[in-house]
Amino acid sequence: AQSVAQPEDQVNVAEGNPLTVKCTYSVSGNPYLFWYVQYPNRGLQFLLKYITGDNLVKGSYGFEAEFNKSQTSFHLKKPSALVSDSALYFCAVRSRYSSASKIIFGSGTRLSIRP
Amino acid sequence: NAGVTQTPKFRILKIGQSMTLQCTQDMNHNYMYWYRQDPGMGLKLIYYSVGAGITDKGEVPNGYNVSRSTTEDFPLRLELAAPSQTSVYFCASTPLLEAGELFFGEGSRLTVL
Numbered sequence: 689a690q691s692v693a694q695p696e697d698q699v700n701v702a703e704g705n706p707l708t709v710k711c712t713y714s715v716s717g718n719p720y721l722f723w724y725v726q727y728p729n730r731g732l733q734f735l736l737k738y739i740t741g742d743n744l745v746k747g748s749y750g751f752e753a754e755f756n757k758s759q760t761s762f763h764l765k766k767p768s769a770l771v772s773d774s775a776l777y778f779c780a781v782r783s784r785y786s787s788a789s790k791i792i793f794g795s796g797t798r799l800s801i802r803p
Numbered sequence: 804n805a806g807v808t809q810t811p812k813f814r815i816l817k818i819g820q821s822m823t824l825q826c827t828q829d830m831n832h833n834y835m836y837w838y839r840q841d842p843g844m845g846l847k848l849i850y851y852s853v854g855a856g857i858t859d860k861g862e863v864p865n866g867y868n869v870s871r872s873t874t875e876d877f878p879l880r881l882e883l884a885a886p887s888q889t890s891v892y893f894c895a896s897t898p899l900l901e902a903g904e905l906f907f908g909e910g911s912r913l914t915v916l
Contacts, residue, residue: 697843720902731807731893731907732846739902778845780905790861791836791905795845 690715692781692794700800701769709764709797711779721762722780722791723753732778738762749773769801805829809894809908816884816915824879824911826894834897835877836905837861837869839890846893852877884915 691714701707713719720739724732736747743755753764762779779794807828816822828835833854838846838861848861852871866888868880877896881888892911897903 694845722904724905724907729910731909732895732905733907734904737902737904790848790851792848792862793838793846795843 690781690783690790690792692779692792694777694779694794694797696797697795698798698800700802703771703801703803704768707766707769707773707799707801709777709779709799711762711764711794712760713762713779713781714760715781715783718757718784720782720784721753721755722782723747723751723762723764724778724780724793726776726778726796728775735764735777771801771803774799774801807894807896807906807908809892809911811911812909813912814914816881816913818884818886818915820884821880821882822884822913824881824892824894824913826877826879826908827875828877828894828896828906829875830896830898830906831874832896832898832906833874834899834903835871836895836897837867837877837879838893838895839863840893840910841890849879849892881913884913886915889913889915 693712722737723735726732738745738755746752782791810825836851837849847863850869852858894908895905
């Protein structure tokens with residue numbers, strides 16, 4: 689069965705500092721991995737995805753994520769946080785070799801950037 | 804393009820009532836999904852569809868039904884509403900099965916009293 693874990697309910701970072709939001713996954717076979725962001729009272733918006741190739745994936749708004757197969761992780765990172773990055777972040781996974789179309793989400797991490 | 808449109812945005816139901824949450828997309832996407840979002844629980848997959856006439860259960864299908872008569876529409880039916888179904892419901896679609904990102908609607912907030 690597929691699963692995603694986001695071990696931190698909340699991450700607090702000072703503006704200008706680097707940020708990391710953690711994600712680990714469990715799937716059969718190789719994964720497709722995604723990060724989404726949700727602003728208050730809005731639907732989720734796609735940030736970036738890992739399909740294959742380079743383990744470092746770059747996405748929207750200066751975010752990037754690093755795929756680590758041995759640690760089954762896909763942590764979201766940004767070199768310098770902005771107050772406007774404050775939002776709820778979700779990691780999601782789909783098995784590459786599954787015949788089903790399920791896309792499973794983690795429980796979310798609330799990112800708070802203080803000025 | 805309007806993208807993914809959900810109606811209604813807000814609804815209050817009494818226990819035992821039924822209702823349908825509407826979802827329509829104008830992007831000609833084959834794959835559509837219904838999720839519910841509860842505080843601290845992330846998104847849970849209720850039902851999904853890989854095309855018109857084809858639907859399948861997700862993680863939490865009990866108490867819900869879906870149909871997919873057209874590519875554009877994917878309504879979610881709640882029968883005999885219960886307080887446990889109080890949640891925010893999101894519909895999403897994607898053009899690609901394997902690596903496609905999801906396009907989400909704005910959500911429907913349902914309260915069952």
